[in-house]
Amino acid sequence: MKSAVIVFPGSNRERDMLNALEMISGTRPAAVWHADSELPDVDLVVVPGGFSYGDYLRTGAIAARAHIMPAVAKAAERGVRVLGVCNGFQILCETGLLPGVLMRNADLKFVCREVMLETANADTDFTRKYAQGQVWRCPVAHGEGNYFADEATIERLEGEGRVGLRYAKGDNPNGSINDIAGILNERGNVFGMMPHPENMIEELNGCTDGRALFESVLEAVA
């Protein structure tokens, strides 16, 4: 699998993501600078975590207007898989590639801890290596992961099986609506999630539950 990781000023989990993708796919992804306007030919584009532009103005708002983002949108249009993790999820929402917004955590505090995730839809390019309803371990690290959208949007997301991941019952770290942890676009090739599967992939992390997410994409593009 050929992949690319977008790097913005203030991205800080891009190295984690580059390492994870290399470890799992066997190929070092390209790191693409925000000021570029073209993407290499890839199967997967990842918008990584961090504090792009310091999270100033509003999380993801400035990055969503970076030079590279039209190219990301075009790739998504062509059906290239796009994964946004944490700040990447926020950026994809800000670009309109995904619906809804990520508000400040309900308790107004940054939270870094392990949560249990439930695979709400295992029939997606990003979750197919999990079993439907599988509960797995994954860390979160964010201050603004409280997913929200209007009623009609939530109804559509739920009705169309576009909620890929939920926080398991009683383990919602941020107050997101319907315990939503990750959602898909209509076509199913763009996925945004708050938790960090890239930090749950080897024995050192104490658990490898995050691998299946990357392996899902690997299988989907094969």
Place this chain on the structure above:
Amino acid sequence: MIRNDIEITPELIAEHGLKPDEYQRILDLIGREPTLTELGIFSAMWNEHCSYKSSKKWLRTLPTTGERVICGPGENAGVVDIGDGQAVIFKMESHNHPSYIEPHQGAATGVGGILRDVFTMGARPVAALNALRFGEPDHPRTRHVVSGVVAGIGGYGNSFGVPTVGGEVNFDPSYNGNCLVNAFAAGLADTDKIFYSEAKGVGLPIVYLGSKTGRDGIHGATMASAEFDQDTEEKRPTVQIGDPFSEKLLLEACLELMASGAVIAIQDMGAAGLTCSAVEMGAKGNLGVELNLDAVPCREEGMTAYEMMLSESQERMLMVLDPAMEEQAKAIFRKWDLDFAIVGTTTDDLRFRVRQHGDVMADLPIKELGDEAPEYDRPWEATPKPAALDPSSLPAPNDIGKALEKMIGLPDMCSRRWVWEQYDHLIQGNTSVGPGGDAAVIRVDGTEKKGLAFTVDVTPRYCAADPFEGGKQAVAECWRNLSAVGAEPLAVTDNLNFGNPEKPDIMGQFVGCIQGIGEACRALDFPVVSGNVSLYNETNGQGILPTPAIGAVGLLPDVTARATIAFKAGNDAVIVLGDTKGHLGQSIYHRDLADGRGDASAPPPVDLTLERRHGDFVREEIRARRVTAVHDVSDGGLLVALAEMAMAGNMGAEITAKTDLALHAWAFGEDQGRYVVTVPDGEADALLARAEKAGIPAARIGTTGTHELTLNGGTPISVAGLKAIHEGWLPTYMAAAPEL
């Protein structure tokens, strides 16, 4: 605008924190009255924070060299060889005074400052820790300070992208008006790519990098060298504002610039900003420095030379550049959207000359600014040697289980989860053991399994009762924490927080602690490679508990062989290594369950020979993968250590105390040099035999299993119940009242 040629009055001199004799020294040195800018420069260079004038004499007594030490104190951070051409670069520094005045920004900029110290030397920061001391929980300001400091540390480190992997938190009334925020950072670099601050070469460009200069933080270092009083709130404008985003850009730009070969010398602008960094670079390299302030990127219009020289705006660096590389260097900084300006040159006349609008605003001898700073041999009175506590003077608890429940729910003993869950401790993907253990462990990035361990520790109540033993204990406990995860202790950084050194009893605490630290570091081959002194931690004449916080680093050849504190499996043998003598003087039990706060009895003594023997043994057992869990015994004693292992593993144990001691002395005594280890049942005898051969007292005290902790067949204590108490105090406390 403040003129540069105003009359230097005694009031003005006092406002600059300079004593009359110190001012006379300035007059003698330059042979004329200083300009206002020059007075500001002297006050910045000669304050306690920058000049170490009260502490230097004693700091020199510390051991600072060793086989692995590449660079000891005197640079931005210490550098220690970790093999394979790699080095760990680390330091701990205080940001106490600003953090009390403005907790969020004070703590945030403390983190920013220490990260900059590390990456100025060419290292990418890989771990942050912090040692925090707050006032008593009931003090009206404590909650506000805790909340702000934690949010500030998290806000900066999380955004910058360094994992905050450990730390400690204490509450004590002596910190009511003067919290302590000690921030530790460590980074990694190749041993042949380490950057220093010594300027080399005449006529070379001095380049200003990073954020623009504003009026924030003017006189921050002078404030940090003064006591607090009722007017402390008025000092808020002297606290700087942090911008972790700029710092992250500065990190990436600096590392890129360093890799390009353009950097000859580099120094971050920390305390006393432009003044300190320029003088240090020149003085170290035996060169003069000429600055042109018209070229300094400013955030505000009309800044005077005085303001620019004393500004402590954050996220700035000064660098001597290879002139042939100017264009490449500029391009790198443009790419990262940071300011880049040539603001001066190195000269051969050993003068520190500052020009603005064509006028010379300051012209001072550069070596003397640093080298001729006053140095004091302050009078000191040794703290009287405390008498041992008579253990029979302490009542036994009615119910040892209830006493344990009370202990683990105390403000100083409860879980710090509420704090560290606000810190990203996983970023970079190398965290092997995060917060909550004896020491944090990370993998060295890019290696398969090489690891580094980090810890910060000190027990201020021990230091208050007996500074010498307390100083020893702080070092020994760090050494123990590292050994308890399987790491070889390498070196330490010290962050010495004390009251007013002009008082002989406080100076006596300082001297005693330093002597204790020195003794322990020598005995354990644990050199001090960096550090920081914070004095005048007093409010209305009351000093803090002496708090020489130690940060320490250890090396693991194989992170997969590290130990953690959690009980792992049922039917493991529980073994205690080291002698349990029931020392209750200065124990948590004594202080908090037997009303002994402020008591002058002796803390537990530290036998450094045994300390080494026990630690070496435990480390060997861990590396051979023979033990399933390890925890050192510290605050609260043996039963608390067992409870912590049980809570971490969600598993109980049946414990039997075979002892002549009173049960509460056995359970809660704080004798030093002890570890609890677990091994599979069938391997217990072999471990006991190995311990005996090594000359280490070892006893099997129980077996893991069930979900309860029982002691001598008494009422079982539910581990889940203990956990609820242990986890409950801090969140409940922080939620109890609205923030100020």
